[in-house]
Structures are given as C-alpha cells and as structure tokens.
Amino acid sequence: xxxxxxxxxxxxxxxxxxxxxxxxxxxxxxxxxxxxxxxxxxxxxxxxxxxxxxxxxxxxxxxxxxxxxxxxxxxxxxxxxxxxxxxxxxxxxxxxxxxxxxxxxxxxxxxxxxxxxxxxxxxxxxxxxxxxxxxxxxxxxxxxxxxxxxxxxxxxxxxxxxxxxxxxxxxxxxxxxxxxxxxxxxxxxxxxxxxxxxxxxxxxxxxxxxxxxxxxxxxxxxxxxxxxxxxxxxxxxxxxxxxxxxxxxxxxxxxxxxxxxxxxxxxxxxxxxxxxxxxxxxxxxxxxxxxxxxxxxxxxxxxxxxxxxxxxxxxxxxxxxxxxxxxxxxxxxxxxxxxxxxxxxxxxxxxxxxxxxxxxxxxxxxxxxxxxxxxxxxxxxxxxxxxxxxxxxxxxxxxxxxxxxxxxxxxxxxxxxxxxxxxxxxxxx
Amino acid sequence: xxxxxxxxxxxxxxxxxxxxxxxxxxxxxxxxxxxxxxxxxxxxxxxxxxxxxxxxxxxxxxxxxxxxxxxxxxxxxxxxxxxxxxxxxxxxxxxxxxxxxxxxxxxxxxxxxxxxxxxxxxxxxxxxxxxxxxxxxxxxxxxxxxxxxxxxxxxxxxxxxxxxxxxxxxxxxxxxxxxxxxxxxxxxxxxxxxxxxxxxxxxxxxxxxxxxxxxxxxxxxxxxxxxxxxxxxxxxxxxxxxxxxxxxxxxxxxxxxxxxxxxxxxxxxxxxxxxxxxxxxxxxxxxxxxxxxxxxxxxxxxxxxxxxxxxxxxxxxxxxxx
Numbered sequence: 001x002x003x004x005x006x007x008x009x010x011x012x013x014x015x016x017x018x019x020x021x022x023x024x025x026x027x028x029x030x031x032x033x034x035x036x037x038x039x040x041x042x043x044x045x046x047x048x049x050x051x052x053x054x055x056x057x058x059x060x061x062x063x064x065x066x067x068x069x070x071x072x073x074x075x076x077x078x079x080x081x082x083x084x085x086x087x088x089x090x091x092x093x094x095x096x097x098x099x100x101x102x103x104x105x106x107x108x109x110x111x112x113x114x115x116x117x118x119x120x121x122x123x124x125x126x127x128x129x130x131x132x133x134x135x136x137x138x139x140x141x142x143x144x145x146x147x148x149x150x151x152x153x154x155x156x157x158x159x160x161x162x163x164x165x166x167x168x169x170x171x172x173x174x175x176x177x178x179x180x181x182x183x184x185x186x187x188x189x190x191x192x193x194x195x196x197x198x199x200x201x202x203x204x205x206x207x208x209x210x211x212x213x214x215x216x217x218x219x220x221x222x223x224x225x226x227x228x229x230x231x232x233x234x235x236x237x238x239x240x241x242x243x244x245x246x247x248x249x250x251x252x253x254x255x256x257x258x259x260x261x262x263x264x265x266x267x268x269x270x271x272x273x274x275x276x277x278x279x280x281x282x283x284x285x286x287x288x289x290x291x292x293x294x295x296x297x298x299x300x301x302x303x304x305x306x307x308x309x310x311x312x313x314x315x316x317x318x319x320x321x322x323x324x325x326x327x328x329x330x331x332x333x334x335x336x337x338x339x340x341x342x343x344x345x346x347x348x349x350x351x352x353x354x355x356x357x358x359x360x361x362x363x364x365x366x367x368x369x370x371x372x373x374x375x376x377x378x379x380x381x382x383x384x385x386x387x388x389x390x391x392x393x394x395x396x397x398x399x400x401x402x403x404x405x406x407x408x409x410x411x412x413x414x415x416x417x418x419x420x421x422x423x424x425x426x427x428x429x
Numbered sequence: 430x431x432x433x434x435x436x437x438x439x440x441x442x443x444x445x446x447x448x449x450x451x452x453x454x455x456x457x458x459x460x461x462x463x464x465x466x467x468x469x470x471x472x473x474x475x476x477x478x479x480x481x482x483x484x485x486x487x488x489x490x491x492x493x494x495x496x497x498x499x500x501x502x503x504x505x506x507x508x509x510x511x512x513x514x515x516x517x518x519x520x521x522x523x524x525x526x527x528x529x530x531x532x533x534x535x536x537x538x539x540x541x542x543x544x545x546x547x548x549x550x551x552x553x554x555x556x557x558x559x560x561x562x563x564x565x566x567x568x569x570x571x572x573x574x575x576x577x578x579x580x581x582x583x584x585x586x587x588x589x590x591x592x593x594x595x596x597x598x599x600x601x602x603x604x605x606x607x608x609x610x611x612x613x614x615x616x617x618x619x620x621x622x623x624x625x626x627x628x629x630x631x632x633x634x635x636x637x638x639x640x641x642x643x644x645x646x647x648x649x650x651x652x653x654x655x656x657x658x659x660x661x662x663x664x665x666x667x668x669x670x671x672x673x674x675x676x677x678x679x680x681x682x683x684x685x686x687x688x689x690x691x692x693x694x695x696x697x698x699x700x701x702x703x704x705x706x707x708x709x710x711x712x713x714x715x716x717x718x719x720x721x722x723x724x725x726x727x728x729x730x731x732x733x734x735x736x737x738x739x740x741x742x743x744x745x746x747x748x749x750x751x
Contacts, residue, residue, distance in 0.1 A: 071533045072567050073574060075525040082526050082581040098579040100571060182528075 031360030091146025112166035142173035171344035211280030225315030266293035473512030589629035606636035
C-alpha cells in the first residue's frame with residue numbers, strides 16, 4: 001500500500017512545489033516582531049508593486065502526546081484561519097492570505113504599526129503624562145465597535161489585552177489575534193475543557209476566575225473594561241499573580257487575582273450576582289477578606305467625568321448577565337459627551353504624542369524563516385537571545401505578555417518568552 | 430496558485446456548472462470516464478461516511494468533509510489521489526475545523542480496519558499499516574489544504590431543511606425522507622453544483638413525491654414556472670393542494686433561474702438513484718429510481734451509467750485501497 005500511496009504523492013508534491021510560490025518569493029522578511037506559544041510573527045514587505053507591509057504569523061506544528069512528531073496541520077492554525085476567513089471589519093485585523101510551506105502554515109495579515117500596549121508604554125515611559133481623553137475614548141469606541149462585530153458573528157475573542165489590540169498609523173483600531181477565539185453557537189466542547197485556560201489572568205472575568213464552566217461574550221466585555229482602565233491609568237488595574245497548575249494539573253483557585261479585583265470593586269454578593277453561589281470556587285471565595293466598593297474613588301482622578309465612571313462601572317458588573325453588551329456599551333452616554341470619539345484615534349495629536357514605530361529585530365530571521373539566502377547559512381542551533389532582543393524586552397516580566405502567542409505586538413515579546421522558546425527548541429533538536 | 434488565493438467570498442467560487450464535470454482533472458489528465466469518476470466519488474463518500482460514523486463524528490462534520498471531498502476532485506485527479514486517502518484526510522481535517530478533534534492514530538486505525546476489513550480491536554497501535562495510513566493521511570491533508578484554498582467553512586442543505594421544517598408542520602415521513610435524500614446527495618457532486626437551498630428544495634420535493642405516491646402532483650408540476658393556475662380544474666386524485674406541493678418553492682422564494690436549478694438538481698439525484706442496483710433495497714429506494722424527472726432546462730448530457738455497468742467495465746478495480 002505504501003508504495004502505491006506514496007510514490008505518486010512524492011512525484012506530485014515535487015511538481016506542485018515547483019509550480020507554487022513560496023513565502024520568500026512573495027514577501028521580503030524585514031524582521032522578527034514577536035513570539036509565543038503557537039508561533040512567531042514577522043514583519044514583511046510584499047514584492048508586488050504596491051510594496052505593502054504585512055505581518056506574517058508562522059505556526060509551530062501541534063504535538064500529539066509527549067513525542068514530538070508531525071501530526072498534521074496545527075488545529076490552532078486551522079481554527080484561526082477558519083474564523084478569519086469568515087470575517088471582515090475595519091476594526092478587526094484582516095487576513096490577506098495563507099501559505100502552506102514545508103508543513104508550516106503562514107498567515108499573512110495586514111500590518112498595524114502600533115498597539116495599545118505600546119501606547120500605554122509611550123505615555124508612561126516617554127511622555128510621562130496620561131493619554132488624552134479624546135484618544136482614550138476613540139480607542140475604546142473602535143475597540144468596542146470591532147468587538148460588537150465579532151460578537152455578532154458569534155465569535156468570542158477570549159484573549160483581549162492591550163498587546164492584542166492594534167492601531168494603524170492612521171489611528172484605526174484593529175483587534176488582532178483570534179488564536180483563542182471560538183464560535184459561540186453550539187459549542188461542541190465546553191469552552192473551558194482541555195483547552196488552554198482562557199484569557200490572560202489580568203483581563204480574566206470573575207466568572208472564569210470562580211471556575212464557571214459556561215460563559216459567554218461578556219468575558220470579552222470584562223476584558224475591555226480592564227483595557228480601558230489600563231489606558232486611563234497607564235498600568236493594569238487588576239495586576240494579580242497567577243496561581244499555577246499543581247503537579248496533578250488541577251486548576252488552582254486564583255486567589256490573588258480575585259483579591260486584586262475585590263480591592264477595587266468590593267466583594268461580590270448574591271444580591272448583585274444571583275448565580276454567584278453556584279460557582280465552583282464559591283466556598284474558596286467566601287474565605288477571603290471582604291472589601292468595599294471603591295471604583296468611584298479609583299475613577300475620580302483617572303476617568304475624569306462622571307459618565308466615565310458610570311461607563312467603567314457598567315463594564316465591570318459582576319453578574320455577566322448584567323454586564324454591558326458591546327452594543328449597549330457603544331450607546332453609552334460617555335461617548336456622547338465631549339470630547340467625542342474620532343475615526344482617526346490620533347486625530348489632532350502632535351507628532352511626538354504618537355508612539356514610535358514598532359520595533360523589530362533582524363537577528364531572528366535566519367533561523368526561523370528558511371529563505372534561500374538564510375538557508376545557505378545553515379541551521380541556527382538556538383543561541384541565547386541575540387543582542388537585538390534587548391530592545392524587545394521592555395514588556396518582560398508581564399504575565400500579560402508571556403501568555404501571548406504571536407500576538408502582532410512589538411515590545412511585548414519579552415526576554416523571558418524568547419528564552420523559553422529557545423530552550424524548547426534546543427530540546428527538540 | 431494553490432493555497433495563495435485571494436481572500437474572496439468562498440461560496441460562489443466553489444460552484445461549477447454541470448458541464449465542468451466533463452472536464453475534471455480525472456477526465457482531462459487521467460482519461461477516467463465520467464461514469465467511473467462519479468461511481469468512485471460515490472464510493473469515496475460512502476467510505477468517508479463510514480469513517481465518520483465509526484469515529485462518532487457529528488453529522489455536520491461529515492457533511493463538511495464530503496463537500497471538501499468533491500471540491501478536491503475538481504482540482505486533482507482520482508488517479509493521483511486515492512479516494513480513500515482523500516476521504517480520510519477530509520475526515521481528519523474536519524475533526525479540527527468542527528471542534529470534534531480525534532487523534533490521528535484513531536483515524537488511521539479505523540481507516541486500516543475498513544480498508545483491510547479487519548476488526549478494529551485486532552489492529553495493534555504500532556503496526557506498520559497504521560503508520561503507513563497515518564503518513565498517507567498527513568500527505569493527503571497537505572494537498573487537501575491547498576486544494577481547498579483554506580476555505581473551511583461549508584454550508585449544508587440540512588441547515589436549510591431545518592429552517593424549512595421549522596416553518597411548517599409537515600408529515601414527519603416527508604422530513605425523514607428529505608433528510609435521507611440530503612445525506613445521499615453527498616454521494617453525487619450536487620454540493621459543488623448548486624447552493625444548499627437549491628439542494629434542500631430538491632430533496633424536499635423529491636421526498637414529498639415519494640411519500641405522496643405516483644398519483645400525486647408530478648415533479649414537473651411541482652416545479653413548473655409559473656405555478657399552475659389555481660383556477661384550472663384539479664383532478665380529485667390530487668390530494669395535497671398545489672399550495673402544499675409548492676411549499677418549498679414558495680418558502681425559498683425561488684426565481685426562474687433558481688427553479689431551473691432545482692429541476693436540474695432533482696434530475697441529477699434521480700439519475701443517481703436510477704444508476705444504483707436497487708434490487709433488494711428498501712421500498713422507497715426501489716420506487717425512487719422510477720420517478721420521472723422534471724423537464725430540465727439545458728440539454729444536459731447524461732451523467733450516470735448504471736453502476737453495475739461501471740463495475741463490469743472496470744477491470745480489476747478492487748474495493749480495497751491498493
């Protein structure tokens with residue numbers, strides 16, 4: 001059987017490989033942007049006349065069991081492609097093309113120069129001043145607009161965080177990285193089970209932290225609340241420590257993260273959230289100290305107006321059913337009072353207020369992209385992070401960044417992340 | 430070419446005119462006669478369904494896989510890629526897109542069991558055959574991904590049928606028949622010729638005709654355009670009112686062109702059923718082969734020859750994977 005099946009196959013693959021164009025034929029790789037669990041992201045320029053800039057996400061193959069063998073095209077890649085092929089919206093990153101080469105999937109996305117994390121860093125590190133209310137509101141409005149679109153397509157993003165929310169140089173917000181996103185209707189598997197746990201911990205909704213097996217779009221709205229608060233204060237509002245899986249892979253109680261939330265929003269009670277007592281972690285939660293609601297004070301200096309406070313409060317409703325939907329969030333009065341959101345979020349900004357261009361590293365290119373010129377240099381055995389990497393590690397130490405995978409974000413790759421990858425890579429070798 | 434297509438709307442680029450069946454890669458590059466290709470497509474989908482059932486996949490995953498199977502052979506020849514490898518690759522890929530993941534090893538073992546007709550439990554995990562099957566599935570998967578241009582999302586006539594059933598209380602027998610006929614439709618290339626609502630209507634109307642019997646409204650009248658005038662005297666034998674017999678047509682609000690497509694789709698279905706050796710099969714299948722087709726718009730060449738004729742002509746074409 002193998003003779004019959006494989007010989008013609010080999011012949012046709014040769015024929016096909018000669019006929020088709022490879023990534024390197026169509027794009028010039030300009031540099032490496034970031035890496036994560038599922039793959040790595042590169043900045044690339046189309047060789048076509050328009051010379052457009054793209055972000056190329058290269059997937060690592062899936063593993064089945066402990067032994068690393070090729071077991072087909074990665075399910076995460078397939079999932080992300082399937083979702084991306086079905087959607088098209090100004091505020092969601094567009095997938096331009098998919099290329100299969102040497103058993104690796106390359107997804108070619110439109111490029112965005114900035115992201116929310118970069119804007120936050122620029123304001124906290126360089127400008128040392130808050131993001132203007134006009135920019136804050138424009139970014140939030142466009143983010144919700146993209147999210148509404150996803151939700152209307154029955155897609156839950158599940159991993160919204162500043163590093164995954166991109167902005168073009170024209171000030172248009174683009175939600176990126178649907179790597180963890182899922183269709184919501186008739187989930188064939190519980191969204192929680194088996195999978196990677198959903199949403200980076202700082203942006204994780206309380207129902208998830210309390211072990212809910214069923215959850216819905218409102219987890220994304222919670223994350224938006226966290227992102228808005230972070231834009232307003234330039235630091236994560238609920239910066240908890242993630243409790244890790246124990247040796248038996250039991251999902252731990254996320255005590256620290258819950259405490260960080262309770263410190264601002266107060267301890268939830270059954271009156272405002274009737275389903276609370278049915279949560280798997282309810283009894284663990286009851287053992288924690290109780291806190292008073294103090295979001296009002298938190299917002300006083302940060303959200304500026306009363307509507308700003310009301311808006312954030314509605315995004316942070318404990319009961320997922322009482323939480324604002326993306327649709328109603330867009331209708332909130334905060335957006336109707338001055339300053340109104342603008343289509344170009346950077347409209348009217350002096351140039352120095354716009355964050356710098358995304359940093360890329362050139363050192364990672366030869367080892368990861370088997371370009372003709374690079375291939376000639378031979379395999380890179382996985383050295384320690386090259387010097388260029390230091391530029392990328394401003395986000396190091398943020399759990400929000402390390403959990404990211406191939407998010408199209410600069411400045412978030414994180415030295416730790418990269419080292420982990422190199423370690424894994426050398427183990428495979 | 431290949432996988433690097435433009436990201437365009439996916440449905441329309443996957444619908445072919447029926448005449449395209451005369452110039453498939455199997456026909457053009459491998460000289461495989463159309464009737465043989467259609468016979469092997471039917472067998473391939475049969476095999477695909479058997480794999481899917483053994484893996485306990487949701488039917489939606491099997492319908493998606495079957496659609497891909499037909500799309501694949503619009504771009505590659507059956508001579509180069511064996512129908513059973515393609516069927517298994519379609520099933521394996523569908524478990525990934527439809528969130529019903531199965532291990533490659535499990536797919537390969539069931540594949541081996543079906544191909545070699547050995548009980549599943551007698552196939553050891555680490556046998557050479559299982560490993561070979563895994564490789565065959567993976568190699569085919571790569572080709573499949575490119576053939577599909579990464580268009581994974583597929584609609585089925587079943588979803589349309591559900592809407593149709595919901596719209597009205599009907600005899601459940603009609604629903605059951607329509608559902609089964611829609612399952613059978615995947616053995617034909619209908620899913621690459623017509624959009625799901627056309628196929629759904631064809632299945633439903635054929636089911637009505639079957640349930641209501643040969644004395645009921647003819648397929649031609651059910652699909653006539655314009656609708657037979659209500660003022661014409663209606664023969665008393667015609668129990669279901671013209672309203673009922675045209676329920677699907679009205680539900681989908683078909684225009685002239687779509688009506689013609691339903692007629693064509695129906696005639697292909699009937700041709701497919703008539704080509705089977707239906708002796709000894711269930712009663713409804715035995716009658717389905719003798720239903721006169723509606724008059725079709727184009728002078729379509731006949732697609733199917735009796736399968737018994739195809740098998741007699743195919744020299745030494747075993748049922749196994751070799």
